[in-house]
Amino acid sequence: MPVEIPKDTWTGAVREVTIGATAAEGGTRATTVTIGGATTMPFMHFEGSIPHRPVIAVEIVNHRPDDWSHLLLDAWGDAANDPAAWAKAAEQAGADLIQLSLNQTGADGNPITPESAVTATKAVLEASGLPLLVFAPGQAELDNELLVPIAEATKGERIVLGIAEDKNYRTIVAAALANDHLVSARTAMDVNLAKQLNILIGDMGLPLDRVIMDPTTGALGYGIEYGYSVMERLRLAALQGDAMTQLPMLVTAGYETWKTKEAKVGEGVPQEWGDWTARAINWEVVTAVALLESGADIVVLRHPESIARVRAAIDELMAVPAAG
Numbered sequence: 001m002p003v004e005i006p007k008d009t010w011t012g013a014v015r016e017v018t019i020g021a022t023a024a025e026g027g028t029r030a031t032t033v034t035i036g037g038a039t040t041m042p043f044m045h046f047e048g049s050i051p052h053r054p055v056i057a058v059e060i061v062n063h064r065p066d067d068w069s070h071l072l073l074d075a076w077g078d079a080a081n082d083p084a085a086w087a088k089a090a091e092q093a094g095a096d097l098i099q100l101s102l103n104q105t106g107a108d109g110n111p112i113t114p115e116s117a118v119t120a121t122k123a124v125l126e127a128s129g130l131p132l133l134v135f136a137p138g139q140a141e142l143d144n145e146l147l148v149p150i151a152e153a154t155k156g157e158r159i160v161l162g163i164a165e166d167k168n169y170r171t172i173v174a175a176a177l178a179n180d181h182l183v184s185a186r187t188a189m190d191v192n193l194a195k196q197l198n199i200l201i202g203d204m205g206l207p208l209d210r211v212i213m214d215p216t217t218g219a220l221g222y223g224i225e226y227g228y229s230v231m232e233r234l235r236l237a238a239l240q241g242d243a244m245t246q247l248p249m250l251v252t253a254g255y256e257t258w259k260t261k262e263a264k265v266g267e268g269v270p271q272e273w274g275d276w277t278a279r280a281i282n283w284e285v286v287t288a289v290a291l292l293e294s295g296a297d298i299v300v301l302r303h304p305e306s307i308a309r310v311r312a313a314i315d316e317l318m319a320v321p322a323a324g
Contacts, residue, residue: 007047010239013039014297015209015246016052019097019160019182020131026156026180030129033096035212035297036248041235042295043317053318054292056307057097057133057300058090059254062120063107068302069264071280075304083120084127091128093304094311099133100124102146112137114149121150125157133160133184140168151175160184160212166197173204184250186214189223189230191237195244202244212298213247219256219263220287227251228294235295249295253288254302285309292317 014036021027033055040048064073064080073080079089087098106116121134134150136143147161148171162184164172169185176183185201187193194215202208215234217227231249238246257263263283266276273279284306288299292314301307 005046008040010039010048012239012241012243012246013037014235014238014248017182017209017212017248019133019158021156021158021180025158027158028125028129029131029157031131032158033131039239041232041239042293045320050318052297054297054299054314055096056094056310056314057099057250057298058093058095058307059099059101059252059300059302060086060090060124061101062103062112062117063105065103069258069280071263071277072258072302082123084123087124087128087130089304091130094307095130097133097298098124098128098130099135099300101135102137104137104139104142112142112146114146117146118149118153121154121159125154131159132157133162135162135184138163140165143168144171147172148175151179151181154181155179158182162186163214164197164201166193166200169197169201170204173201173206176210177204177206182210182212184212184214185247186216189216189218189227191230191233191245194230194234195237195242198244198247208243208247211247212250213245214250214252217251217253217256217291219253219260220283220290221262222256222260224287224290228290231291231294231296248297250298250300251288251291251296252300253291253296254284254300254306257284257287258302281305281309285313289313 016037018032018034020029020032034052037051062083079085106112136146160182161172163186164183165186185197187197215230218224234245263280288310
Protein backbone atom coordinates (compact mmCIF):
# COMPACT_ATOMS: atom_id res chain seq x y z
CA MET A 1 0.00 0.00 0.00
CA PRO A 2 1.60 3.32 -1.05
CA VAL A 3 2.32 5.84 1.67
CA GLU A 4 1.33 9.43 0.95
CA ILE A 5 4.09 11.84 1.90
CA PRO A 6 2.82 15.05 3.53
CA LYS A 7 3.82 18.10 1.52
CA ASP A 8 4.13 21.78 2.38
CA THR A 9 2.81 24.30 -0.10
CA TRP A 10 4.88 27.45 -0.63
CA THR A 11 3.80 30.73 -2.18
CA GLY A 12 7.27 32.20 -2.71
CA ALA A 13 10.41 31.36 -4.63
CA VAL A 14 14.11 32.20 -4.49
CA ARG A 15 15.17 34.72 -7.12
CA GLU A 16 17.32 33.51 -9.97
CA VAL A 17 20.72 35.21 -10.18
CA THR A 18 23.11 34.82 -13.12
CA ILE A 19 26.83 35.38 -12.62
CA GLY A 20 29.12 36.12 -15.54
CA ALA A 21 28.52 37.26 -19.12
CA THR A 22 29.49 35.54 -22.34
CA ALA A 23 30.75 37.36 -25.44
CA ALA A 24 27.20 37.55 -26.76
CA GLU A 25 26.18 39.25 -23.50
CA GLY A 26 29.01 41.78 -23.47
CA GLY A 27 31.55 39.82 -21.43
CA THR A 28 34.28 37.26 -22.03
CA ARG A 29 33.17 34.28 -19.95
CA ALA A 30 33.02 30.86 -21.57
CA THR A 31 29.91 30.12 -19.55
CA THR A 32 27.59 31.69 -17.01
CA VAL A 33 26.27 30.27 -13.73
CA THR A 34 22.66 30.68 -12.63
CA ILE A 35 21.64 29.99 -9.05
CA GLY A 36 18.38 30.22 -7.13
CA GLY A 37 14.87 29.64 -8.43
CA ALA A 38 13.89 27.05 -5.83
CA THR A 39 10.26 26.77 -4.76
CA THR A 40 10.95 24.35 -1.93
CA MET A 41 13.39 23.76 0.90
CA PRO A 42 16.78 22.29 -0.02
CA PHE A 43 16.59 19.00 -1.91
CA MET A 44 12.91 18.42 -1.09
CA HIS A 45 12.30 17.50 -4.72
CA PHE A 46 8.86 16.02 -4.00
CA GLU A 47 7.56 19.39 -2.77
CA GLY A 48 8.63 21.79 -5.48
CA SER A 49 11.15 22.76 -8.12
CA ILE A 50 14.91 23.13 -7.74
CA PRO A 51 15.85 24.31 -11.23
CA HIS A 52 19.50 25.12 -10.48
CA ARG A 53 21.88 22.97 -8.48
CA PRO A 54 24.13 24.51 -5.83
CA VAL A 55 27.57 25.42 -7.16
CA ILE A 56 31.14 25.42 -5.90
CA ALA A 57 33.37 28.49 -5.89
CA VAL A 58 37.07 27.96 -5.29
CA GLU A 59 38.97 30.62 -3.38
CA ILE A 60 42.30 31.83 -4.72
CA VAL A 61 44.41 34.78 -3.56
CA ASN A 62 46.24 37.52 -5.44
CA HIS A 63 49.55 36.08 -4.23
CA ARG A 64 50.70 33.02 -2.30
CA PRO A 65 49.10 33.51 1.13
CA ASP A 66 51.32 33.21 4.19
CA ASP A 67 48.38 32.59 6.52
CA TRP A 68 47.05 29.44 4.82
CA SER A 69 47.81 25.94 6.07
CA HIS A 70 50.64 24.22 4.24
CA LEU A 71 48.17 21.37 3.63
CA LEU A 72 46.32 23.70 1.27
CA LEU A 73 49.41 25.21 -0.33
CA ASP A 74 51.00 21.79 -0.85
CA ALA A 75 47.80 20.59 -2.52
CA TRP A 76 47.86 23.49 -5.00
CA GLY A 77 51.62 23.38 -5.50
CA ASP A 78 53.28 26.04 -7.62
CA ALA A 79 49.90 27.23 -8.92
CA ALA A 80 49.42 29.13 -5.65
CA ASN A 81 52.33 31.39 -6.58
CA ASP A 82 50.33 33.11 -9.32
CA PRO A 83 46.62 33.95 -9.40
CA ALA A 84 46.28 33.17 -13.11
CA ALA A 85 47.85 29.72 -12.73
CA TRP A 86 45.79 29.16 -9.59
CA ALA A 87 42.59 30.02 -11.44
CA LYS A 88 43.44 27.48 -14.15
CA ALA A 89 44.17 24.83 -11.53
CA ALA A 90 40.91 25.59 -9.73
CA GLU A 91 38.95 25.22 -12.96
CA GLN A 92 40.65 21.90 -13.66
CA ALA A 93 39.83 20.78 -10.10
CA GLY A 94 36.12 21.23 -10.78
CA ALA A 95 35.25 24.78 -9.78
CA ASP A 96 32.04 26.31 -11.10
CA LEU A 97 33.17 29.80 -10.06
CA ILE A 98 36.44 31.45 -9.07
CA GLN A 99 36.62 33.67 -6.00
CA LEU A 100 39.65 35.97 -6.08
CA SER A 101 40.36 37.16 -2.55
CA LEU A 102 42.55 40.26 -2.39
CA ASN A 103 45.06 40.44 0.42
CA GLN A 104 46.05 43.71 2.07
CA THR A 105 49.52 43.33 0.59
CA GLY A 106 51.02 42.34 -2.71
CA ALA A 107 53.57 39.61 -3.32
CA ASP A 108 56.35 42.09 -2.48
CA GLY A 109 54.93 42.68 0.98
CA ASN A 110 53.96 46.27 0.24
CA PRO A 111 50.36 47.45 0.61
CA ILE A 112 48.17 46.40 -2.29
CA THR A 113 47.42 49.11 -4.83
CA PRO A 114 44.34 49.54 -7.04
CA GLU A 115 46.56 49.01 -10.07
CA SER A 116 47.89 45.66 -8.84
CA ALA A 117 44.39 44.57 -7.84
CA VAL A 118 43.11 45.33 -11.33
CA THR A 119 46.07 43.51 -12.86
CA ALA A 120 45.40 40.40 -10.78
CA THR A 121 41.70 40.47 -11.63
CA LYS A 122 42.36 40.78 -15.35
CA ALA A 123 44.93 37.98 -15.20
CA VAL A 124 42.38 35.65 -13.63
CA LEU A 125 39.74 36.59 -16.22
CA GLU A 126 42.20 35.82 -19.02
CA ALA A 127 43.33 32.54 -17.48
CA SER A 128 39.89 31.03 -16.84
CA GLY A 129 36.55 31.30 -18.60
CA LEU A 130 34.60 30.74 -15.38
CA PRO A 131 32.52 33.52 -13.84
CA LEU A 132 34.38 35.47 -11.19
CA LEU A 133 33.82 36.81 -7.68
CA VAL A 134 36.27 39.42 -6.37
CA PHE A 135 36.39 39.92 -2.60
CA ALA A 136 38.40 42.79 -1.13
CA PRO A 137 40.31 42.47 2.18
CA GLY A 138 37.38 43.51 4.39
CA GLN A 139 38.44 47.02 5.42
CA ALA A 140 35.84 49.53 4.29
CA GLU A 141 38.11 52.31 3.01
CA LEU A 142 40.57 49.94 1.33
CA ASP A 143 37.77 47.85 -0.16
CA ASN A 144 36.30 50.93 -1.82
CA GLU A 145 39.70 51.94 -3.18
CA LEU A 146 40.16 48.52 -4.77
CA LEU A 147 36.69 47.53 -5.91
CA VAL A 148 35.73 50.71 -7.77
CA PRO A 149 38.62 50.49 -10.29
CA ILE A 150 38.13 46.73 -10.58
CA ALA A 151 34.46 47.26 -11.41
CA GLU A 152 35.35 49.84 -14.02
CA ALA A 153 38.10 47.71 -15.58
CA THR A 154 35.78 44.70 -15.89
CA LYS A 155 32.64 46.48 -17.01
CA GLY A 156 30.10 44.05 -18.49
CA GLU A 157 31.64 40.87 -17.04
CA ARG A 158 28.92 40.58 -14.38
CA ILE A 159 31.39 39.71 -11.66
CA VAL A 160 30.34 39.57 -8.00
CA LEU A 161 31.85 42.38 -5.94
CA GLY A 162 32.35 41.76 -2.27
CA ILE A 163 32.03 42.30 0.45
CA ALA A 164 29.11 44.77 0.70
CA GLU A 165 28.45 45.41 4.39
CA ASP A 166 26.48 48.03 6.28
CA LYS A 167 29.55 50.23 6.61
CA ASN A 168 30.54 50.34 2.94
CA TYR A 169 27.72 49.02 0.78
CA ARG A 170 26.95 52.35 -0.87
CA THR A 171 30.23 52.65 -2.77
CA ILE A 172 30.26 48.99 -3.81
CA VAL A 173 26.62 49.02 -4.92
CA ALA A 174 27.21 52.21 -6.90
CA ALA A 175 30.17 50.59 -8.66
CA ALA A 176 28.07 47.53 -9.46
CA LEU A 177 25.23 49.68 -10.79
CA ALA A 178 27.52 51.70 -13.07
CA ASN A 179 29.34 48.69 -14.49
CA ASP A 180 26.71 45.93 -14.69
CA HIS A 181 28.05 43.81 -11.84
CA LEU A 182 26.57 41.97 -8.84
CA VAL A 183 27.27 42.30 -5.14
CA SER A 184 27.66 39.90 -2.24
CA ALA A 185 25.89 41.32 0.82
CA ARG A 186 27.37 40.10 4.10
CA THR A 187 25.85 40.40 7.54
CA ALA A 188 26.48 38.81 10.92
CA MET A 189 24.37 35.73 11.62
CA ASP A 190 20.99 37.44 11.97
CA VAL A 191 17.85 37.21 9.83
CA ASN A 192 16.79 40.82 10.42
CA LEU A 193 20.25 42.22 9.63
CA ALA A 194 20.38 40.29 6.37
CA LYS A 195 16.93 41.50 5.40
CA GLN A 196 17.74 45.12 6.32
CA LEU A 197 20.90 45.19 4.20
CA ASN A 198 18.99 43.78 1.24
CA ILE A 199 16.41 46.57 1.65
CA LEU A 200 19.14 49.23 1.75
CA ILE A 201 20.81 47.84 -1.37
CA GLY A 202 17.49 47.64 -3.19
CA ASP A 203 16.72 51.24 -2.23
CA MET A 204 19.85 52.30 -4.12
CA GLY A 205 18.33 50.91 -7.31
CA LEU A 206 20.33 47.70 -7.72
CA PRO A 207 17.94 45.00 -8.93
CA LEU A 208 17.69 42.19 -6.40
CA ASP A 209 18.52 39.66 -9.10
CA ARG A 210 22.04 41.10 -8.88
CA VAL A 211 22.40 40.53 -5.13
CA ILE A 212 23.65 37.43 -3.29
CA MET A 213 23.31 37.09 0.48
CA ASP A 214 26.22 36.01 2.65
CA PRO A 215 24.60 35.45 6.05
CA THR A 216 27.93 34.18 7.46
CA THR A 217 28.30 31.03 9.47
CA GLY A 218 30.68 29.08 11.65
CA ALA A 219 32.46 25.86 10.80
CA LEU A 220 31.59 22.43 12.15
CA GLY A 221 31.89 22.67 15.93
CA TYR A 222 32.26 26.46 15.85
CA GLY A 223 28.77 27.85 15.64
CA ILE A 224 27.50 26.04 12.58
CA GLU A 225 24.25 25.22 14.36
CA TYR A 226 23.36 28.89 14.71
CA GLY A 227 24.46 29.72 11.18
CA TYR A 228 22.42 26.79 9.89
CA SER A 229 19.32 27.96 11.71
CA VAL A 230 19.67 31.53 10.38
CA MET A 231 20.00 30.28 6.81
CA GLU A 232 17.07 27.93 7.27
CA ARG A 233 14.90 30.76 8.61
CA LEU A 234 15.90 33.01 5.72
CA ARG A 235 14.91 30.32 3.24
CA LEU A 236 11.62 29.62 5.01
CA ALA A 237 10.80 33.34 4.94
CA ALA A 238 11.63 33.45 1.23
CA LEU A 239 9.31 30.58 0.43
CA GLN A 240 6.59 32.17 2.53
CA GLY A 241 6.74 35.23 0.27
CA ASP A 242 9.12 37.68 1.97
CA ALA A 243 10.69 39.44 -1.05
CA MET A 244 13.67 40.78 0.91
CA THR A 245 14.84 37.27 1.81
CA GLN A 246 14.28 35.72 -1.61
CA LEU A 247 17.95 35.92 -2.58
CA PRO A 248 20.39 33.06 -3.15
CA MET A 249 22.93 32.50 -0.38
CA LEU A 250 26.72 32.18 -0.44
CA VAL A 251 28.79 30.76 2.41
CA THR A 252 32.57 30.69 2.83
CA ALA A 253 32.85 27.16 4.17
CA GLY A 254 36.55 26.89 3.33
CA TYR A 255 37.52 30.10 5.09
CA GLU A 256 35.62 29.12 8.22
CA THR A 257 36.95 25.55 8.26
CA TRP A 258 40.61 26.34 7.87
CA LYS A 259 40.51 28.68 10.89
CA THR A 260 39.61 25.81 13.20
CA LYS A 261 42.13 24.00 15.35
CA GLU A 262 41.06 20.67 13.90
CA ALA A 263 42.05 21.78 10.40
CA LYS A 264 45.07 23.95 11.27
CA VAL A 265 46.94 21.86 13.83
CA GLY A 266 48.75 18.59 13.16
CA GLU A 267 50.82 18.26 16.34
CA GLY A 268 49.99 18.25 20.02
CA VAL A 269 46.47 16.98 19.50
CA PRO A 270 44.85 13.77 20.78
CA GLN A 271 45.81 10.66 18.85
CA GLU A 272 42.11 9.92 18.45
CA TRP A 273 41.85 12.87 16.08
CA GLY A 274 43.53 10.75 13.45
CA ASP A 275 45.39 11.78 10.32
CA TRP A 276 45.70 15.54 10.00
CA THR A 277 45.10 15.82 6.26
CA ALA A 278 42.09 13.50 6.29
CA ARG A 279 40.65 15.30 9.30
CA ALA A 280 41.03 18.77 7.77
CA ILE A 281 39.43 17.76 4.49
CA ASN A 282 36.61 15.98 6.30
CA TRP A 283 36.01 19.14 8.35
CA GLU A 284 35.66 21.26 5.22
CA VAL A 285 33.44 18.73 3.44
CA VAL A 286 31.08 18.19 6.38
CA THR A 287 30.83 21.94 6.97
CA ALA A 288 30.02 22.57 3.31
CA VAL A 289 27.46 19.80 2.96
CA ALA A 290 25.66 20.84 6.15
CA LEU A 291 25.39 24.38 4.79
CA LEU A 292 24.08 23.07 1.48
CA GLU A 293 21.35 21.35 3.44
CA SER A 294 20.48 24.66 5.10
CA GLY A 295 20.03 26.49 1.80
CA ALA A 296 23.45 27.55 0.48
CA ASP A 297 23.47 28.12 -3.28
CA ILE A 298 27.23 28.77 -3.43
CA VAL A 299 29.80 27.14 -1.17
CA VAL A 300 33.32 28.58 -1.33
CA LEU A 301 35.98 25.92 -0.79
CA ARG A 302 39.76 25.79 -0.55
CA HIS A 303 41.09 22.21 -0.83
CA PRO A 304 40.95 20.42 -4.21
CA GLU A 305 39.88 17.13 -2.62
CA SER A 306 37.01 18.91 -0.88
CA ILE A 307 35.83 20.16 -4.28
CA ALA A 308 35.53 16.61 -5.62
CA ARG A 309 33.79 15.28 -2.54
CA VAL A 310 31.32 18.16 -2.19
CA ARG A 311 30.49 17.89 -5.90
CA ALA A 312 29.74 14.19 -5.40
CA ALA A 313 27.45 15.10 -2.50
CA ILE A 314 25.62 17.67 -4.64
CA ASP A 315 25.18 15.09 -7.41
CA GLU A 316 23.59 12.70 -4.93
CA LEU A 317 21.39 15.34 -3.30
CA MET A 318 20.16 16.58 -6.68
CA ALA A 319 19.27 13.10 -7.92
CA VAL A 320 15.47 12.95 -8.03
CA PRO A 321 14.23 9.50 -6.96
CA ALA A 322 12.19 7.71 -9.57
CA ALA A 323 8.47 7.58 -8.82
CA GLY A 324 7.25 4.17 -7.90
